[in-house]
Amino acid sequence: MDKIIVGIGEGKLAQGEQILVSYALGSCVGICLYDRARRLAGMAHVVLPCKKDSLNQDNAYKFADEGVRALIRLMTSHGADKRRLTAKLAGGAKMFETKNSKWEIGSRNTETVKRVLKEEGIRVAGEDIGKNYGRTITFYAENGQLRVRTVRHKEILL
Incomplete structure (x- = not known):
């Protein structure tokens, strides 16, 4: 089995x-898109909700709003049909206590990803988001x- 690592701020097929595979999703969100007919899987590891939250703004996959759209474009350029795409999400944790909602990066990332998926007409078929712990995700292109x-919780299959 050929393992492809998706690092922070990356999108791959x-x-x-x-x-x-993407490691250590804390407040970051792992977006997994799938076209069953093509057995084509895509994953993005987004860090921030949108560009205005960052000084370095040149990597679309770093941002929830642009990363989702960039992953859709990448998949369709490799033969996926947008109408067949489904999404699975993981991450978006609240890793630190804060009184300022501006710093609730995990929930803001999750809200932004879900909003963009809805705008793009892509159904969320499964999710493991929120809580207060990190996750490692593995997405299988065959199915x-x-x-x-x-670390401390039972493995979930979505």
């Missing part, structure tokens, strides 16, 4: 027997299954 692992 897998097909057939390949798998996508669209998302495996979510944490």
Whole structure:
């Protein structure tokens, strides 16, 4: 099985027997898109809700709003049909206590990802988001299954 690592602020594709893996999602959100007919999987690891939250603004995959759209474009450029895409999400945790909602990056990332997916007409087929712990995710191109692992909690299959 060919393992493709998706780092922070990256978006990548897998097909057939390949798998996508992203480590240590805290407040970041892992967006997994899947086209079942093509057995084509895409994953983005977004860090911030939108460009205005960052000084370095040149990487679309760093941002929830632009990262979702960039991943859709990447998938369709490789033969996916947008009408067949489904999404699975993980991450968006509240890693630190704060009194200022501006710093609730996990929930803001999640809200932005869900809003953009809705605008793009893509259904969320599964999610493991929020709480206060990090996650590692593995997305299988052969069947669209998302495996979510944490240190102290039971593994989840979506």
